[in-house]
Structures are given as structure tokens and as C-alpha cells.
Amino acid sequence: MRKPLMIARQGRKPTGLLGQVVARIMAKETAPENDIAVELLALEPRDRVLEIGCGHGHTLAKAAALAHQGVLSGVDFSWVMHRYAMRRHRALVRAGRLEFRFGASDQLPYEAGTFDKAFCVHTIYFWTAPLDHLREARRVLKPGGRLVLGFRPAEDESFRATFPDQVYCIRPRAEVVELVRGAGFEILDVREPGQDSRRVVFIVAQAAGRPGASSTPGRHGPGR
Template identity: 50%
Template structure:
């Protein structure tokens, strides 16, 4: 059964009182995907990390518990999510190890070659042209930097049946890998796993 469109739109950009509920649900439901993405990044003390579509901020909190991040950032365009993210990461924000930005991820507010590592989890469905967003991630990564993209694909029939195509667009793994290569990423590898009924993919790539 397909989700109502107004609920699906909250998944894209949580707003209002309903957005706060969606934020709590998303933090719980997507935790396994986020944890696996973090482990794939092989974080080290002193790394600068950017979370593209950081949402609730739980992933950056977990990253900060694993290592001592430096000069890191979360980007989202939902003020509801950013309010929650800042509160969850108040200590890292207070001592300036972490900042949060309300921005379009197709135009990131950072200079070239800024971050060591990047990740983005369950965001690509909402990008009309993924090339723009992936090119921005490539731009802000340092040479030798790593990027992990987590997503559900056209291989997941449950996703296609559940989420309205007016809000979510699912792509094939090969399409996403081709797009990453097209903006300059190399050493592109995808692994897959199931969490209940969800088929999830993690594509790792690097900036030469």
C-alpha cells in the first residue's frame, strides 16, 4: 500500500508538528543504515566529515562518539530537522567541532577541497538531477577523500510500491554508479543488505 503523498512529503522535508514526529521515526528506522555507512567511511580522529541531508543529526552524533571529529558539518533544508540536530549535538556545536547549515545540497556553502569524508543516507530520491548534488559533494571533498551513498533502488519492489513516485524517485544501482563516475568519483563499489523488508545499498567511492 502506498503512503499518502502528504506523509511522503514530510519524509522529504519535515515541517511543523508532524515533522517532529517524522524526525523521531526516521531516527529510529534508519539507524542501522547510518551505522553501516559510518563504519564504511573508516573514520579517524581529526577527520572532517560532512553529512549531506543530515536530518535528525543522530548520525553525526554517533560519528562523534566513535572518533573526535574536526571542522565537520551537517547540511539539510528542513529547519525542523536542523533544530533537532543542533540540540542532539550541542556539545560538538558549542566547541565548534561541528556546524549545521540550512542549504540546498546542489549548492553547498563550502569552499573546494574542504572535507575528508562525506556521507548521504536516503536522500538521492529527492534530487531531480543527482548529477548536480553529487558534483557538489565531489567538489567539497579533499583529494583522497571518501564518500558513502546509502539508498534503496529499483530492485526493491517494496519501496516502489510504498512510496509515491510524485515524491520519491528510485534509480538502479548501475545508474547511480554511472552518475558518480561521471562527476569524477573513482574506486566505486556497492554492497547490499536487508533490514527487514528493506533492500538497502551502500555505494563507496573516492575522490582521486
Template identity: 40%
Template sequence: MGSWMRRPQFIAEHARNARGLLGRLIAFIMAHETWRQNLRAMNALGIEQGDHVLDIGCGHGRSLTELAVRAPLGHVVGVDPSQLMVEIAAQRNRPLIEAARVDVVLSSVDSLPFPDGMFDKVQCVHVLYFWKDIETSLREIARVLKPGGRLGLLFRTNADLKAIASFPPEIYRFPALAEISAALERTGMDVHVAGDGANEPALVLATKRCALN
């Protein structure tokens, strides 16, 4: 998402749900375009060796490999709603999957197939534009986080006028930073914001509140 050419409708559709040969090409491009921002989110989350980490919208799976390096005693799970992306991510991470260090799961964010409080960290980079209901999705993320667990949510906001002009509004929705922060607070998360999203993607860090006795 670093180039500001207007995205054709069919390219945007494949970014939302990749399939076929074009989807494979887009996966390759995205693996390079989004890598710096994925590293930014990982660094901010402070992945620890024993962490259980969830990457929502894992796409091509390049980040899963790096997360496994950072959490060698933990476990990494990637989810994506695209069957093609799940296949690509699984192929890329085959040795780690066979070693039971990584899993890749076909799933949407609004109904995650995991028990409550399973993950220490959740990463979500450049995917909330496609969510049907942002608050429902954030509640699911909060549900699968452990108390005290952290979410790193990276996205371009509606303050980024170049992004708004470059992506079809029928497919991409760029929310306000305040909207996301308020929704996170309502799901029981304490919010810390890094960057306002005007010049580069906003990075919102949120910590799940511990239950009061």
C-alpha cells in the same frame, strides 16, 4: 524506511521537507528507523579521528553525535534543506556545537556553502530520492571532497519493488544502481558497490580521484 505500508502523500512530503508538529514526529520516527543504515554507512566509510565529515540530509542529527565520537580530533557538519530538521539537529547536538566540534547548516545539496576539498568523508543516507538533478548534486559532493576523500551513499534502488510500491512516485525517485555508479564516475569518483539494492539498501562507496600532475 523499514515498514512497507503505503506512505500517504502528506507523510512523504514531510519526509522530503519536514515542518510543524508532524515534522517533529517524523523526525523522531526516522531517528529510529534509519539508525542501523546510518551505522552501516559510517562503518563502511572508516571514519578516522581527525576527519572532517559532512552528513548530507542530516535530518534529526542523531548521526552527527556518533560521527563526532568517531572523529574526536576532526569536525562534523550536517546539512539539511528543512529549517525544522536543522533546528532539531542543532538542539540535539548543542554541547558539540558549543565546543566547535559540530555545525548544522541549512542547505540543499545542489549548492553546498563550503570551499572545494573541505571534507575527508561524506555520508548520505536515504536522501537522494528527493534530489532534483542527481548528477548536479553528486558533482557538488565531489567538489567539497578532498582528493582521496570518500563518499558513502546509501539508498534503495529501482530493483526494490516493495519500496517503489510503498512511496509516492511524485516525491520519491528510486534510481538504478548503474545510473548512480555511472554518474559518480563522470564526477571523477572511483566506485565500489556493496550490495545490489534488491534485498536491502545499496551502499555505494566512492573515492575522489587524485589530480594527475
């Protein structure tokens, strides 16, 4: 059954009380994929890690146990999710282990070459200009830094039939691979772990060459 536009829009950017409910449901549904993304990051104790579209922040908190001497950052453009993550993980925030920023992933509020690792799961559907977002991920990663991108591809017909294309831009696997390459990454691995009826692709990539463009921090913006 196709999801109502109102629910799909809440999936993109949770707002108000309904947004909190939708976000918590989605967090439970997507927890297995988030766990796979963290595994594919191959975290080291001192890594600086960025989650793009961090939402509730639970995945970053799990990653903090692995990168136990590092600093983990999350950015999201939903005030509802930003406030929730800050409140839910306040002990780790106070300890300086986690930080959450409100901002847009096509204008990340970090300097170039800040992070060793970055990941993003189930967010690319909402990027109307995906190269802008992927180039920003490349910019804030150190040379050789790792990106893990998780998404359900257009080849998953049940997924395409469920989510309205007015909100979700669901791209084929090969197209996303080429977008990642075009943003300045080398592809290390592309895999689809078996997950029953949920077809999920994970791209593992490495930032090539020197960090891109300016080292000026990105501006906060309205879109993700």
C-alpha cells in the same frame, strides 16, 4: 500500502509539528543504515566529515566519537531539522566538534576541498538532478576523499510500491553507480548488507583528480 503524499512530502522535507514526528520515526527506522554508512567511512581521528541531508544530527554525533579530533558538519534544507539538530546536540556544537548549516545539497555552503569524508543516506530519491548534488559532494571533498552513498534501489519492489513517485525518484542500482562515476568519483565498493526485507545499497567512492570548479562557497537554496 502506498504512503499518502502528505507523509511522503514530510519525509523529503519535514515541516511543522507533523514533520518533527515523521522525522523521529524515520530516524529510528533508518538508524541501522546510518550506522553502516559510518562504518564504511573508515573514519580517522582528525577527519573533517560532512553529512548531506543530516536531519536530526544523531549520526554525526555518533561519528564524532570516532573522529574525536576532527570537525563534523551537517547540512539540511529543512528548518525544522536544522533547529532540532542544533538544539539536541548543542554541547557538541558549543565545543566546536559539530556544526550544522541550513542549505541545499546542490549548492553546498562550503569551499572546495574542505572535507576528508562525506556521506549521504536515503536522500538521493529527492534529487531531481542528481549529478548537480553529486558534483557538489565531489567539489567539497579533498582529492582522494571518500564518499559513502546509501539508498534503496528500484530493484526493491516493495519500496517502489510504498513511496509515491510524485515525491520519490527511486533509481536502479546500476544507474546510481554511473551517476557517481559521472560526478568525478572512482568506485571502490558496492555492497548490499543483508537486512531482512529492506534492500539497501551502499556505494563507497573516492574523489578522483583535483577538486572541481570554483572554490567559492555554495549559496543556500530551497531544494535538496
